[in-house]
Amino acid sequence: DQQVKQNSPSLSVQEGRISILNCDYTNSMFDYFLWYKKYPAEGPTFLISISSIKDKNEDGRFTVFLNKSAKHLSLHIVPSQPGDSAVYFCAANPRNQFYFGTGTSLTVIP
């Protein structure tokens, strides 16, 4: 059974608007989360992470929000750019393991 879920396989947004990608997890013991971006035929690249001691972490246009009570996190991209078009994976990292979601394919329309 999947422990990290990304229920939206795809998302389209206009350039300049906000992109919001969502991720849910099942295990309340998970305490560190990461977002990766992946282009076709490339390896994932690290975007941003958050520890469970925080509820928000920001890096430039990227902000990750963590709602521990809901076991939910989201990645906000503002403003969205065409180069942001990629697949975004959410991952949880309890000790010595990684659990990945199935990814959300983001398309930013110029």
Add this chain to the structure above:
Amino acid sequence: EADIYQTPRYLVIGTGKKITLECSQTMGHDKMYWYQQDPGMELHLIHYSYGVNSTEKGDLSSESTVSRIRTEHFPLTLESARPSHTSQYLCASSEWKGFSTNEKLFFGSGTQLSVL
């Protein structure tokens, strides 16, 4: 520049062939991983290693083997390739420090394997 390298980038082979996918990293990381990923699916762990002479099995390990003779090198071997092995194979490393949290994976560019 510290990086993680995978070769080949693309490989098309026939059923029954033995193949080795290469992975090398110059990041000085102890822990290394192999993942398999198909479009629309999560990354599945095949093998991982804590360091030299350490290899551990993941969820999809039964049809492949790995070795870790040098810190920087972690090759993956399929003894007899089948069409079901067609997938993208991703090598990764991390600056693992024992049972610490906040581990971050650094990925190579991947090998796209097609078995005919």
